[in-house]
Every structure is written in C-alpha cells, then in structure tokens.
Amino acid sequence: MAGLPLPMIPRPITLFFIVFFAFSPSAKAAQFSVLSYGAKPDGKTDSTKAFAAAWAHACASTQPATISVPKGSFSLGQVRFQGPCKNRAILLRIDGTLVAPSDYKVIGNAKNWLIFEHVNGVAVSGGTLDGQGAGLWSCKNSGKGCPRGATSLEFTNSNNIAITGLASLNSQLFHIVINGCQNVKVQGVKVSAAGNSPNTDGIHVQSSTGVTILNSRIGTGDDCVSIGPGTSSLWIENVACGPGHGISIGSLGKESQEAGVQNVTVKTATFTGTQNGLRIKSWGRPSNGFARDILFQHAVMNNVQNPIVIDQNYCPGEKNCPGQVSGVKISDVTYQDIHGSSATEVAVKFDCSKKYPCTGIKLEDVKLTYKNQPAEASCSNAGGLASGLVQPTSCL
CATH class of the missing domain: 2.160.20.10 (Single-stranded right-handed beta-helix, Pectin lyase-like)
Structure with a gap:
C-alpha cells in the first residue's frame, strides 16, 4: 500500500x-x-x-x-x-x-x-x-x-x-x-x-x-545524540547507539523564551541496550518552544527500555515545574519502519502537554515486541494516525 x-x-x-x-x-x-x-x-x-x-x-x-x-x-x-x-x-x-x-x-x-x-x-x-x-x-x-x-x-x-x-x-x-x-x-x-x-x-x-552526522558509533552514559533548542535541518544517518540514553530532541522548554527545533531526520539507526530509543522531551512548564517536522525512519531496537517516547512532563528533582504544563508545541512527527524489542511492556509512550497536545503524529510500519509478545502503547494528549502494520496497536 x-x-x-x-x-x-x-x-x-x-x-x-x-x-x-x-x-x-x-x-x-x-x-x-x-x-x-x-x-x-x-x-x-x-x-x-x-x-x-x-x-x-x-x-x-x-x-x-x-x-x-x-x-x-x-x-x-x-x-x-x-x-x-x-x-x-x-x-x-x-x-x-x-x-x-x-x-x-x-x-x-x-x-x-x-x-x-x-x-x-x-x-x-x-x-x-x-x-x-x-x-x-x-x-x-x-x-x-x-x-x-x-x-x-x-x-x-x-x-x-x-x-x-x-x-x-x-x-x-x-x-x-x-x-x-x-x-x-x-x-x-x-x-x-x-x-x-x-x-x-x-x-x-x-x-x-x-x-549532518553520518556513519558513527556512540556508546556513553547519556544521550548518544542530543538535540537542543534552535536546531534546524539536522540529518543523522547510520548511527549505532549503545550504551546510552538514545537519540533525544531536548530537553526543550527549560527557558520560557526559546528557539524551536525543526526539520530533523534520523535515519538507519540501531539502539542496543539503551535507556531510550527515539525520544522527544520537554520541561513541564511554560515556554514558547516547539519541535516540528521530525522524521524517524528505519530504526532497529535491541532490548531498549523506551523505544519510542515523547515526554512533556520532564521535571528533574520535581523542582520549578510541579503543577505546571509544558508550553512546547510538538507537531508533525513521523515514525516509519521502526522494529525490534523493548525491555519494558510499554514500547510506545506519548505523554504530551495538556495545554498543547501533540498533533500530526504518524506511525507507519512499526513492530515492537516485549518478551517475544506484542508490546503495549500509552497515549496522553496525543493526536495522529497509524497506517500499515503497527504493533503495539496504536493508541493515537
């Protein structure tokens, strides 16, 4: 199709x-x-x-x-x-x-x-x-x-x-x-x-x-690649990540006035034993930041704790943000051809902002398992659509 x-x-x-x-x-x-x-x-x-x-x-x-x-x-x-x-x-x-x-x-x-x-x-x-x-x-x-x-x-x-x-x-x-x-x-x-x-x-x-980041192997104690505010037209291809915390956009929204992230492609990446795979995270407090036009394509997950995750309630130490919601607007994020195994039951987690829900999330040909069984998905304030084979069953 x-x-x-x-x-x-x-x-x-x-x-x-x-x-x-x-x-x-x-x-x-x-x-x-x-x-x-x-x-x-x-x-x-x-x-x-x-x-x-x-x-x-x-x-x-x-x-x-x-x-x-x-x-x-x-x-x-x-x-x-x-x-x-x-x-x-x-x-x-x-x-x-x-x-x-x-x-x-x-x-x-x-x-x-x-x-x-x-x-x-x-x-x-x-x-x-x-x-x-x-x-x-x-x-x-x-x-x-x-x-x-x-x-x-x-x-x-x-x-x-x-x-x-x-x-x-x-x-x-x-x-x-x-x-x-x-x-x-x-x-x-x-x-x-x-x-x-x-x-x-x-x-x-x-x-x-x-x-452009190409043909690289990264094993570390934090993000393999971290993408901060004000990044645009970033192309990442053929990267092996592990150990580490995955490829992360964010954390965004630490400042109330902040440049956004847009036009990011992550293609042909392998994650082995990492804490996260493909992650977008923002502080749970007001900000004018954004992340949009993101493509995650052809990724393999090997025993990854959070293969696909959007976390808009990031609040280290529960300081300066409890009771607030993220102002970062996340839109038009595509996950295409993402396969492999999750180390936890919930392999796809979209925990978006109550005030500014994620929009335009697309899942296409995603197959993630947990202990050789279909994994689970969790959605909060996330909108979009799924097509092709999507496992776990989409919660969008």
Whole structure:
C-alpha cells in the first residue's frame, strides 16, 4: 500500500565537504607540525603552548594550512582555537592521541577542553581524544562537591566544519558539541564512555543549521545524540547507539523564551541496550518552544527500555515545574519502519502537554515486541494516525 507522505525535510547542502575544496591537489597547503613548536609525543610533557602556537601560525596564513599531529600521545590542557582566520581552509590532521590532564580539577571548571570559536572552513581528521573523565565521574557519583566538567571538543559560532574519523574517549562532560554553527559534517566518529558515566553526551547540537552526522558509533552514559533548542535541518544517518540514553530532541522548554527545533531526520539507526530509543522531551512548564517536522525512519531496537517516547512532563528533582504544563508545541512527527524489542511492556509512550497536545503524529510500519509478545502503547494528549502494520496497536 502507498505510504504516508513524509515531511519535506531538505537534506543539508554539504557536498563541498566531500572533497574539502581547499585541499585539492592544486591547492598547496602551508604545513605546520606541532613538533616544530615544542610538542612532545611522550604523554607527559605539557604541549598546550605548542598546539596554540601552531594554530596561531595556521590561522594567520593567507593560504590553506595543515596542522599535523604525528603518532604518539600529547598531553594538553585547555586549548582555544580562536578565529576568524586569514584563510578558510585549515586541516587539523591527528595521527596520535590528545590526552587531557589526569587531574580533573585542572580543566574541570573550564567548560571546554578543546574549543574552536569563530572559525570558517576547519576540518578535524583522525586521531583520538582521551578526556580521562573517570576520576570526575567517580567524584560526581559519590555525591561530593565536584567541578561540572569540561566538554572535550566544541565548535561554537563557526561555519563549514568537518569532523571525520575521530575517536573520543571518556570525556569529563559532553564529548562533541556543535553550538551556533552552520554547515557541519560529522562522519565516521566513534564515541566511547562507560554506561554509568554522568552527562557524557556523545554529540550535542544546538542553535545550529545544516548539521549532518553520518556513519558513527556512540556508546556513553547519556544521550548518544542530543538535540537542543534552535536546531534546524539536522540529518543523522547510520548511527549505532549503545550504551546510552538514545537519540533525544531536548530537553526543550527549560527557558520560557526559546528557539524551536525543526526539520530533523534520523535515519538507519540501531539502539542496543539503551535507556531510550527515539525520544522527544520537554520541561513541564511554560515556554514558547516547539519541535516540528521530525522524521524517524528505519530504526532497529535491541532490548531498549523506551523505544519510542515523547515526554512533556520532564521535571528533574520535581523542582520549578510541579503543577505546571509544558508550553512546547510538538507537531508533525513521523515514525516509519521502526522494529525490534523493548525491555519494558510499554514500547510506545506519548505523554504530551495538556495545554498543547501533540498533533500530526504518524506511525507507519512499526513492530515492537516485549518478551517475544506484542508490546503495549500509552497515549496522553496525543493526536495522529497509524497506517500499515503497527504493533503495539496504536493508541493515537
């Protein structure tokens, strides 16, 4: 039978990334090795100043530039890669491992370990980032007073960015953050942290347009991918998630005045042993936020606690929201070809706002089981329609 019409979601225009135009053979890149600036691949010597100096020279170059990090282990404190630069084609090619300080207090209050700001046309390729976050996780899990922690890699207020073939291990906080950016491609990334590590989101996107995440494996203690306010034209494809909390839009509606999320596609994703699969969550309090034109397509769930969930009553610690309802408007969300097993009886849960019910929810070809039997569905303030085989039986 004919399928439902899908939301019109433009694929971000990222073709020029496929060959980073400036790095074609005809464009001669100026070469800057971190070793030339005193970096030592011994895992002990502090190479922070050497990396900063290599960046300063590459950023000041009027021709395309390559910063090379050879094999070995490089100890780094916080490095700020500041723009704008004189050229729009800087490649940071990493063949070794960048290691954060073993004492989490050194960068624990710095917000970021490695941060790129106001850059255009930067590519980070290969290598491993080792955030050495386990000490901070232990501190947090013990309930002591601890620093918040540092994100391992952040791009903020930047355009035309590529991150390819990078491994990020054991971040103190989020592994990779894309904030206030346009036209970003993340491909072939591997994120790894313990399943009980707090707030170690794999990739977090917010206030950004035209971000593509492809062919990546993410296992962590929080969301594999988290999608914050102000995100539009986001394309996620061929991502394996687990352990972790799934792929989450939200939490939204924390602020009363907040940019919405729209035009998001999540395609060909696998979730294994995760807390959630495909999740949208908003705070249970007033806000002008929204989430609309969302497509979840071709997902496989392997023993996932909440395979499909919309939770508009998020209220951590039951503070600042009891007795209120979410103002976030959720509309036009399509779930197509979602299969697999739930670790709980209720595999589909739509818990929407009383004041602004979810509208335009579409379920098409959904088959989720619990202990080899049809799972259950639960709906509250949710409207939409189901077509094709839908199991559990739709409650819309």
